[in-house]
Amino acid sequence: MKHTNLLLLHGALGSEVQLKPLQELLSKDFNVHTLNFEGHGGRASNYEFTMERFADNVTEKLQTLQLERTHIFGYSMGGYVALTLAKKHPELVDIIVTLGTKFNWTIEAAQQEVRMLNPEKIEEKVPAFAKRLHELHQPNDWKEVMKKTAEMMLALASGKRLTNQDLQQINHKTLIGIGALDTMVSVEESENAATQLPNGTLQIIDDVKHPIEKVDIQVLATIIKDFIA
Numbered sequence: 001m002k003h004t005n006l007l008l009l010h011g012a013l014g015s016e017v018q019l020k021p022l023q024e025l026l027s028k029d030f031n032v033h034t035l036n037f038e039g040h041g042g043r044a045s046n047y048e049f050t051m052e053r054f055a056d057n058v059t060e061k062l063q064t065l066q067l068e069r070t071h072i073f074g075y076s077m078g079g080y081v082a083l084t085l086a087k088k089h090p091e092l093v094d095i096i097v098t099l100g101t102k103f104n105w106t107i108e109a110a111q112q113e114v115r116m117l118n119p120e121k122i123e124e125k126v127p128a129f130a131k132r133l134h135e136l137h138q139p140n141d142w143k144e145v146m147k148k149t150a151e152m153m154l155a156l157a158s159g160k161r162l163t164n165q166d167l168q169q170i171n172h173k174t175l176i177g178i179g180a181l182d183t184m185v186s187v188e189e190s191e192n193a194a195t196q197l198p199n200g201t202l203q204i205i206d207d208v209k210h211p212i213e214k215v216d217i218q219v220l221a222t223i224i225k226d227f228i229a
Contacts, residue, residue, distance in 0.1 A: 004228070005070035006030035007058065009078025011100070011212060012149050015041030015136045018212050019075070025221040030071070030228075035061045037081070039148060042140055049152040050160065051077075055085040062092055073097045073224050075212050076185075079176075083162060086170045097224050099177040100210050103162070104189035110157035113184075114150045119143040167196035174200045175227045179208025179215070201227075 006026060008019040016034035023032045037054045039045035047053055058081065062070060071094045074082035079098025086093040102109070119142075123130045133142035174197050178190040187204060194202035203223065208215055 004030050005065075005067050005094075006032045006224075006228070007061070007070045007072050008032060008034045009058070009072060009074040009081055010034070010037070010040065011076030011078055012152075013040075013133060013136075013142075013145060014075070014077075014212070017041065017136065022073075022217045022221060025217055026224065029225055033061070033065060033067075033070070039140065039145055041136060042138060044140070049148040050155065051081055051084040051152075052088070054081045055088055058082075058085050059089060059092065068092075069094055071095045071097075071228050073099075074101065076100045076102070076210070080162070083167070083170055083174070086172050086174075087162070087166055090170070090172070093172055095228050096172050096174040097177060097227055098175065099205075099208075099215070099220065100179060100182055100185050100212075101176070101193075102185045102189065103193045104186065105153070105156040105161040107157045110153045113153050117146050117150045117153075119146050122146075164192075164196045167193055167200075168198065171198050173227075175203055175223070176200055177203045177205055177223065179210060180204050180206050181208060182210045184210045 008023055010016055010019055016036050019034050023034055026032050035057065036043040037057050038047070039049060069092050072082040074080070074096070079101030082093065082096045082098065086096060137145050176190050176194040178185060178187055191202050194200035205219065205223070
């Protein structure tokens with residue numbers, strides 16, 4: 001499997017740095033690559049955030065690496081980008097594994113997420129998180145990253161989301177992973193996505209919460225390897 005390519009995609013407000021421990025673990029079995037979506041991890045962006053834009057970032061990365069296609073692991077938003085890419089450019093994608101990807105982008109769900117993306121409140125109530133975001137995104141302003149992310153979530157709710165019909169057109173072998181303790185993403189929406197995907201499988205992972213830093217990466221690496229194998 002060592003000659004098999006695997007691309008790891010980070011989540012919203014995240015950067016490739018968060019996936020480095022997973023990359024190291026998986027590099028014994030795959031040629032593992034990561035990237036920062038534009039506007040994240042210090043990478044510049046003059047555009048609004050959209051899943052299509054981030055899918056284009058992946059296409060550009062594959063061109064740069066001269067890869068014809070790759071397996072993808074997408075954490076949270078990264079999983080959504082992987083599926084968006086698979087729909088747009090099916091020939092570039094092999095097997096997809098997602099973890100903690102939110103599919104239920106109703107207006108209510110988006111507004112609930114956006115309420116939590118208040119930079120001033122975060123600075124005041126969770127200064128350690130604000131500091132972490134500053135470190136992840138400098139020299140970019142993390143507050144701008146948060147604002148653009150909130151706008152993207154509202155756009156998803158207003159019709160930019162993947163519909164059941166879209167998912168039904170994605171034929172790639174896909175694992176929809178969801179932590180049993182995830183409070184941001186429901187088992188129901190994950191199960192629905194896995195059911196709509198023609199080759200979708202649902203896996204509920206015990207004792208796993210949403211934040212990638214809290215996931216046991218040994219367990220995650222094994223799940224990815226087993227599914228791709």
